[in-house]
Amino acid sequence: KxxxxxxxxxxxxxxxxxxxxxxxxxxxxxxxxxxxxxxxxxxxxxxxxxxxxxxxxxxxxxxxxxxxxxxxxxxxxxxxxxxxxxxxxxxxxxxxxxxxxxxNDKNIIRHLAFRDYLIEFPEVAKEYEDLKMTLINKYCGDKEKYVNGKNEFVKMTEKLAINWYLQKKITDYNSYQK
CATH class of the missing domain: 3.30.460.10 (Beta Polymerase, domain 2)
Structure with a gap:
């Protein structure tokens, strides 16, 4: 919780x-x-x-x-x-x-983009939460299976998040320049 x-x-x-x-x-x-x-x-x-x-x-x-x-x-x-x-x-x-x-922009952006994307899109955050709960119940303490179970969702969401994050930064920068 x-x-x-x-x-x-x-x-x-x-x-x-x-x-x-x-x-x-x-x-x-x-x-x-x-x-x-x-x-x-x-x-x-x-x-x-x-x-x-x-x-x-x-x-x-x-x-x-x-x-x-x-x-x-x-x-x-x-x-x-x-x-x-x-x-x-x-x-x-x-x-x-x-x-x-x-x-080390790549790792910094990856972490910040994922966080900000889930905050901005609560329905995606809820989907992530539901997946994690399902995996916890399914794999009962097997950390490796839990992490592997999240991997596809995380990678897919990271790609969306990074694109969204970088576009947002460009938009913010362009607004600042006006």
Missing amino acids: YNPYWVNLFAKESNNIKRILGDELHSIHHIGSTSIPHISAKPIIDIMPIVNNIDNVDKYNLAFDEFDYDVHGEYGIVNRRYFTKFDKETNKKLYHVHIYDRK
Whole structure:
């Protein structure tokens, strides 16, 4: 079930990340299902900091560790740095942090476009929520089958979302130029 408090959790943890990264941080975004109002999601907040230079992020690993983050490096995605944070008492995952270089437009746009598209088109968000619930019930904890089950919908929606997002940016830019 959607929890409006997720926005507060994002804001609180964003402040910690700002303290860690300081001037290296360019911007920070709430992404993932918890950023989309009114749809159910696992209560794990996905945060996407954008940095000036991804190569500098490794220097902050100790600082992330001091804020109770597990450091995972690129974790399968080139030019990304990935961190997770767990609740010490319950051992439940709380945060996923996906850090990208501001020049890594492809991944940044992919995440922002998907989020903004689902916010703009609540019927698509509802379809996504329904699919996720069906897969959860069907695969009962088998994460790989769950992710694979979402893959086709996500890829198709990402294509639509990216086209919509870029067109919107062009329209916004053209309006600004007038």
